[in-house]
Amino acid sequence: xxxxxxxxxxxxxxxxxxxxxxxxxxxxxxxxxxxxxxxxxxxxxxxxxxxxxxxxxxxxxxxxxxxxxxxxxxxxxxxxxxxxxxxxxxxxxxxxxxxxxxxxxxxxxxxxxxxxxxxxxxxxxxxxxxxxxxx
Amino acid sequence: xxxxxxxxxxxxxxxxxxxxxxxxxxxxxxxxxxxxxxxxxxxxxxxxxxxxxxxxxxxxxxxxxxxxxxxxxxxxxxxxxxxxxxxxxxxxxxxxxxxxxxxxxxxxxxxxxxxxxxxxxxxxxxxxxxxxxxxxxxxxxxxxxxxxxxxxxxxxxxxxxxxxxxxxxxxxxxxxxxxxxxxxxxxxxxxxxxxxxxxxxxxxxxxxxxxxxxxxxxxxxxxxxxxxxxxxxxxxxxxxxxxxxxxxxxxxxxxxxxxxxxxxxxxxxxxxxxxxxxxxxxxxxxxxxxxxxxxxxxxxxxxxxxxxxxxxxxxxxxxxxxxxxxxxxxxxxxxxxxxxxxxxxxxxxxxxxxxxxxxxxxxxxxxxxxxxxxxxxxxxxxxxxxxxxxxxxxxxxxxxxx
Numbered sequence: 001x002x003x004x005x006x007x008x009x010x011x012x013x014x015x016x017x018x019x020x021x022x023x024x025x026x027x028x029x030x031x032x033x034x035x036x037x038x039x040x041x042x043x044x045x046x047x048x049x050x051x052x053x054x055x056x057x058x059x060x061x062x063x064x065x066x067x068x069x070x071x072x073x074x075x076x077x078x079x080x081x082x083x084x085x086x087x088x089x090x091x092x093x094x095x096x097x098x099x100x101x102x103x104x105x106x107x108x109x110x111x112x113x114x115x116x117x118x119x120x121x122x123x124x125x126x127x128x129x130x131x132x133x134x135x
Numbered sequence: 136x137x138x139x140x141x142x143x144x145x146x147x148x149x150x151x152x153x154x155x156x157x158x159x160x161x162x163x164x165x166x167x168x169x170x171x172x173x174x175x176x177x178x179x180x181x182x183x184x185x186x187x188x189x190x191x192x193x194x195x196x197x198x199x200x201x202x203x204x205x206x207x208x209x210x211x212x213x214x215x216x217x218x219x220x221x222x223x224x225x226x227x228x229x230x231x232x233x234x235x236x237x238x239x240x241x242x243x244x245x246x247x248x249x250x251x252x253x254x255x256x257x258x259x260x261x262x263x264x265x266x267x268x269x270x271x272x273x274x275x276x277x278x279x280x281x282x283x284x285x286x287x288x289x290x291x292x293x294x295x296x297x298x299x300x301x302x303x304x305x306x307x308x309x310x311x312x313x314x315x316x317x318x319x320x321x322x323x324x325x326x327x328x329x330x331x332x333x334x335x336x337x338x339x340x341x342x343x344x345x346x347x348x349x350x351x352x353x354x355x356x357x358x359x360x361x362x363x364x365x366x367x368x369x370x371x372x373x374x375x376x377x378x379x380x381x382x383x384x385x386x387x388x389x390x391x392x393x394x395x396x397x398x399x400x401x402x403x404x405x406x407x408x409x410x411x412x413x414x415x416x417x418x419x420x421x422x423x424x425x426x427x428x429x430x431x432x433x434x435x436x437x438x439x440x441x442x443x444x445x446x447x448x449x450x451x452x453x454x455x456x457x458x459x460x461x462x463x464x465x466x467x468x469x470x471x472x473x474x475x476x477x478x479x480x481x482x483x484x485x486x487x488x489x490x491x492x493x494x495x496x497x498x499x500x501x502x503x504x505x506x507x508x509x510x511x512x513x514x515x516x517x518x519x520x521x522x523x524x525x526x527x528x529x530x531x532x533x534x535x536x537x
Contacts, residue, residue: 086184086406086418086489090321092473093329093483102473107490124246125322127186127408127487128418 003051005034005074005114007135010044014068020046027060028052034074034117045135047074047118075113077135084130085109091122091131137429143177144510152177154504156497157338157425157436164437173433178504178511181343181436182357182422182496183335185488186408188319189299189370190417191229192255192397195291196266198224199283203268204276210268212285215254219268223276227296228254230408230417240412244317250415253407255295258287259359260402293397295359295405299369301421303341303389304445307332307465307484309477312451317412321487323450330447330475330482335493336440336467340423341389343436345382346521347374349426351514356393357422357500360404362509363395365423368518373527382435385444385464389518393421404496418489422496424504426511440467447477457529 010019015038023029035047051057064071087109092100099115100122102108122131146152153176155163160179164172196205204223211217214234217226232251239245257264268281287293308320309330316323320331336342344350347368354365369390376384404420427433446461448454465475471490474481503509519525 084406087491088185088489089486090331091485093324093331093485094322102471104471106494107471107486121322124244124409124411127321127410127416128406129248129409 001051002054002057003049004057005047005049005117006071007074007077008044008046008048008064009042009070009135010046011068012043015044017067019064019067019069020048022063023050023060027056027063029056029060034119047135074116074118077133078113078116078118079132079134080111081130081132084128086128086130088127090125090127094121094125096121138177138426139428140426140511140513143426146177147504147507147510150505150507152504154178154180154501156494156501157181157343158494158497160433160436161337161439164433169430169434169437172437173427173430176427176433179343179425179427179436180422180497180500180504181335181340181425182338182420182493182500183301183340183488184404184420184492184496185333185335185418186319186410186416187297187300187419188231188416190255190295190297190419191227191251192258192293192295193221193225193227194293194397196224196226196285197289197291199278199281201278202276203270203278203281204273205268205270208268208270210266212254212266213249213257213264214267215249215251230255231414233415244322244412246411247409247413247415250407250409252415252417255397255417256402256405256407258293259397259400259405261287287398294394295363295397295400296394297419298392299371299390300393300419301340301369301391301423302334302387303339303345304384304443305333305387306446306448306454307470307475308450308454309447309462309482310451311449316451317410318450319410319413319416320450321485322411327477327480327482330470330477330484331487332445332467332470332484333487334445334467335488335490336443336471337438338490338493338497340421341391342383342438342443344423344425344432345378345384345435347389347518349428349432349514350391350423351518352516353512353514354423355509355512356424357420357496357503358393358395358400359397359420360401361395361399363393363421364512365391365514366394367392371527372518372525374519374521375524375526376521378521379442379444381438381442383438383443386446391421420492420496422500424500424509424511440471443467447475
């Protein structure tokens with residue numbers, strides 16, 4: 001089994017097609033929608049947690065690419081500016097996905113981008129504005 | 136045997152002074168005892184890096200040709216208003232100043248992306264800033280309008296001057312209400328969903344000299360990455376509060392007013408800060424050296440997070456309404472464990488003050504002293520201690536109409 005958080009960018013021409021339905025029906029994949037919207041600039045954006053048998057997952061991703069969906073791991077879109085971050089820890093209790101972890105002795109704050117659900121709560125709550133969501 | 140600051144400085148000049156951080160002294164005293172440690176250690180360095188709103192800078196921009204008088208008029212640096220109630224080209228900017236057109240909290244919670252604290256950071260970083268001023272014109276200062284780029288290197292003086300920094304202890308903020316609130320202590324989740332604290336604890340300057348026996352007027356310090364000085368007790372100085380047997384206050388107490396040449400500071404240690412729904416501020420790095428004059432000072436500096444206590448305060452209702460009362464007392468070791476218990480509930484904790492940066496400041500100051508670059512100063516005056524009865528009073532309002 002495999003499960004990954006990915007960001008899908010849809011061109012406008014795919015807006016009326018049941019893409020996610022196909023992933024479930026044809027490739028037997030499970031999904032959890034974290035975010036979905038349509039922007040004026042680039043069409044549709046969907047942040048998904050997608051999982052299933054590894055072989056099915058790979059075929060599903062192949063299908064997405066073939067129909068013209070651009071995709072990338074969510075971790076590439078949520079970024080911490082390491083020169084800006086002071087490791088204060090203001091983000092730690094706010095994150096609903098527990099993506100920030102304080103190392104006990106050094107008190108440094110680790111960001112686990114694979115846990116991030118891209119809710120954006122930390123972006124505006126960070127006093128030094130070190131967190132960026134790029135999509 | 137007691138030491139004097141003069142004797143310690145002689146050792147620093149000879150490169151023989153033993154300097155440790157306020158973190159390192161804990162184990163040394165644990166192992167050797169305070170008496171022996173006091174003989175061996177000469178200086179303990181402290182550090183803190185947190186948002187400190189009562190911070191600002193004054194500067195003299197130099198006279199233009201023809202001359203202009205900003206005093207009593209309007210002037211802006213990167214659209215942030217300057218205080219101009221001084222002589223012709225002297226101005227002051229505070230960390231919480233906002234551009235006139237900032238939306239503030241009109242769409243709640245406001246973002247407060249850029250304000251006085253960010254101007255100070257950009258100035259220190261050596262960026263060009265946009266100065267715009269209007270004036271009424273006088274016989275000696277006829278010019279009415281000024282628009283120019285300015286840079287810190289061209290200013291005659293640029294001085295960081297913070298009326299209240301480095302709080303000796305601070306509240307833990309929680310929210311008993313049922314909606315999220317946005318405070319100077321950060322966003323607080325409803326129904327005791329989070330607890331925020333703001334102190335370097337065992338590394339915090341004034342918690343290592345609880346009765347202000349060595350820190351006083353004239354103390355040379357690490358300030359914003361450069362050298363600064365303590366000039367006075369900070370505003371809201373409140374020494375006569377409840378204290379533990381180790382002398383440390385268990386509520387906010389002492390504060391420091393500090394000053395230093397901004398031109399030798401660094402943007403790494405003066406960071407423009409945005410508190411969502413609250414406003415802008417400046418995160419300031421401060422480190423104070425504490426001379427180990429005797430066993431007593433050594434014992435004070437060996438205080439650890441488990442021995443430092445503070446109060447849990449509801450910022451949903453009690454704090455804004457000025458109601459007294461604590462929801463409980465916790466120590467900094469409990470706060471740093473990631474969870475505290477409030478009203479029987481496990482509440483996750485967050486910190487606004489950076490402990491890793493506080494460690495870095497204490498270590499940097501230690502290096503400066505070890506290298507002989509930084510000598511200690513004898514205070515020229517001391518702060519009012521708890522015995523003076525000095526207190527921080529609330530405003531007593533007297534209505535204007537009878």
